[in-house]
Amino acid sequence: MTTVVWFKRDLRTRDHAPLVAAASLGEPVIPLYVIEDEYWQLPDTSGRQWAFIRDSLDDLDRQLRKAGSRLLVMRGSVIDTLKQLQARQDVKRVFCHQETGGHWTFERDKAVIGWCSENQVEFREWNQFGVVRRLGDRNVWDRAWTELMRQRLLEAPARIPEMKGIEGDASGYDSRDFTLPDSCPDRQAGGSTRGEKLLTSFLDRRCVGYQYNISSPNTAVRACSRLSPHIAYGTVSLREIYQEAKATGNHRNTLPRKKKSLTSFRSRLHWHCHFIQKLEDEPELEFRAMHREMEALKTGPNDTERLQRWQEGQTGWPLVDASMRALNHSGWINFRMRAMLMAIASYQLWLHWRDPALHLARLFTDFEPGIHYSQTQMQSGLTGINALRIYNPVLQSRKLDPDGEFIRRWIPELAGVPSEMIHTPWLMTPAQKERYGGNTYISPVCDHEQAARVARKAVGDFRKQRVSKTETDRVLLRHGSRKGPVQKRPRVPSKQQSDQLSLFD
Numbered sequence: 001m002t003t004v005v006w007f008k009r010d011l012r013t014r015d016h017a018p019l020v021a022a023a024s025l026g027e028p029v030i031p032l033y034v035i036e037d038e039y040w041q042l043p044d045t046s047g048r049q050w051a052f053i054r055d056s057l058d059d060l061d062r063q064l065r066k067a068g069s070r071l072l073v074m075r076g077s078v079i080d081t082l083k084q085l086q087a088r089q090d091v092k093r094v095f096c097h098q099e100t101g102g103h104w105t106f107e108r109d110k111a112v113i114g115w116c117s118e119n120q121v122e123f124r125e126w127n128q129f130g131v132v133r134r135l136g137d138r139n140v141w142d143r144a145w146t147e148l149m150r151q152r153l154l155e156a157p158a159r160i161p162e163m164k165g166i167e168g169d170a171s172g173y174d175s176r177d178f179t180l181p182d183s184c185p186d187r188q189a190g191g192s193t194r195g196e197k198l199l200t201s202f203l204d205r206r207c208v209g210y211q212y213n214i215s216s217p218n219t220a221v222r223a224c225s226r227l228s229p230h231i232a233y234g235t236v237s238l239r240e241i242y243q244e245a246k247a248t249g250n251h252r253n254t255l256p257r258k259k260k261s262l263t264s265f266r267s268r269l270h271w272h273c274h275f276i277q278k279l280e281d282e283p284e285l286e287f288r289a290m291h292r293e294m295e296a297l298k299t300g301p302n303d304t305e306r307l308q309r310w311q312e313g314q315t316g317w318p319l320v321d322a323s324m325r326a327l328n329h330s331g332w333i334n335f336r337m338r339a340m341l342m343a344i345a346s347y348q349l350w351l352h353w354r355d356p357a358l359h360l361a362r363l364f365t366d367f368e369p370g371i372h373y374s375q376t377q378m379q380s381g382l383t384g385i386n387a388l389r390i391y392n393p394v395l396q397s398r399k400l401d402p403d404g405e406f407i408r409r410w411i412p413e414l415a416g417v418p419s420e421m422i423h424t425p426w427l428m429t430p431a432q433k434e435r436y437g438g439n440t441y442i443s444p445v446c447d448h449e450q451a452a453r454v455a456r457k458a459v460g461d462f463r464k465q466r467v468s469k470t471e472t473d474r475v476l477l478r479h480g481s482r483k484g485p486v487q488k489r490p491r492v493p494s495k496q497q498s499d500q501l502s503l504f505d
Contacts (some may be wrong), residue, residue: 006349229332414438421436
């Protein structure tokens with residue numbers, strides 16, 4: 001009898017409960033990854049995401065070979081793949097981790113569970129994040145998360161029972177033959193080996209000052225852990241990161257400022273799962289506003305010119321455009337810039353949240369559906385329980401990139417403009433543009449201050465006239481954060497906290 005270990009967003013061998021459980025049975029194990037064409041045609045997937053996964057699959061295969069096994073990569077649907085393996089390998093079990101993905105993966109998982117049930121194949125899932133399936137009471141979530149993070153780490157199996165000969169149609173597929181178009185020259189590389197090195201370098205030295213340096217795009221590249229894609233695709237387990245960070249912070253020789261930084265970092269691991277739990281509890285958030293009544297705030301089609309200028313980094317606001325161009329080039333940008341990009345699209349450009357959310361999803365190498373859709377809605381003012389974050393692109397520019405270092409790197413049109421003018425190049429006189437350059441940089445799409453005032457009033461009026469306390473209370477009860485293991489009344493984050501609890505870095 002054979003056990004299939006189905007790898008999804010858990011591309012590692014260390015702290016991998018399904019793999020450990022399968023290896024302990026002493027019967028043949030097939031480590032399996034399926035390249036699903038339909039998934040890669042979804043509007044929130046992209047080539048940069050696949051490239052990271054492909055790196056990770058190569059590294060995973062190397063790890064498995066050390067234990068006497070190998071990764072079987074197939075292409076097609078999971079059910080068709082299981083049918084092929086069942087016909088040749090007497091598959092009796094499918095072990096995997098739970099996944100809180102989008103609607104497509106949710107329906108796929110249900111179909112696989114149904115197929116296993118119909119064919120007398122045991123299907124078993126393990127939890128790898130602090131996300132509780134069929135959570136009945138949000139008040140117990142914090143305790144469940146803490147208990148999972150404290151569980152003993154599982155070592156990678158030293159020996160994995162070898163799978164029987166795979167022949168014919170089930171001989172495997174070379175993941176390098178599957179390609180998707182995308183231009184991301186500075187993308188992070190995948191794989192557990194790289195993820196572990198990043199964790200070590202962060203805990204050793206890069207973490208000091210973490211909480212102060214993650215907001216500016218100039219300092220965040222190094223100050224952030226840069227583990228987000230590794231967490232998203234499971235090349236390093238969240239539990240390992242949490243425990244290593246806690247052990248380092250608690251070491252008697254660790255300096256107080258480093259302890260403080262690691263405490264801040266660990267809190268963000270907690271919020272990582274808090275946001276994914278929202279999508280787990282309410283999968284429709286991928287498509288509609290968390291506060292259902294807020295979906296009617298914007299009903300018309302998006303202004304295509306405004307959307308395109310935002311997507312291309314051509315809004316005319318330097319920090320906004322530099323952030324979008326940097327993201328397009330590298331597949332990553334820090335949390336404050338992510339929040340600003342979404343807020344600018346939602347308020348100053350008055351775009352419906354869905355198109356910008358999908359565009360950002362495709363650009364993020366570390367795309368995590370549960371965090372992404374909750375966060376894009378929060379930054380768009382659609383939760384009904386969070387403070388509005390209407391970013392002023394000029395104030396943010398002066399605060400986070402005062403000397404224009406980040407702007408000049410990504411907007412060569414402004415390379416010669418002095419720091420005192422670079423944040424508002426549209427105010428330069430013709431003589432100044434002639435002297436310093438900037439003639440080729442596009443003018444702002446609109447007056448950002450006037451647009452912000454109009455947006456704030458529109459949202460305020462809508463909330464007063466169209467939003468009910470009943471729906472707001474429903475959202476708060478279901479999705480509001482709780483402080484401590486048991487708290488009956490949900491907690492609404494403050495304006496500052498709403499800004500800080502952005503996409504995990």
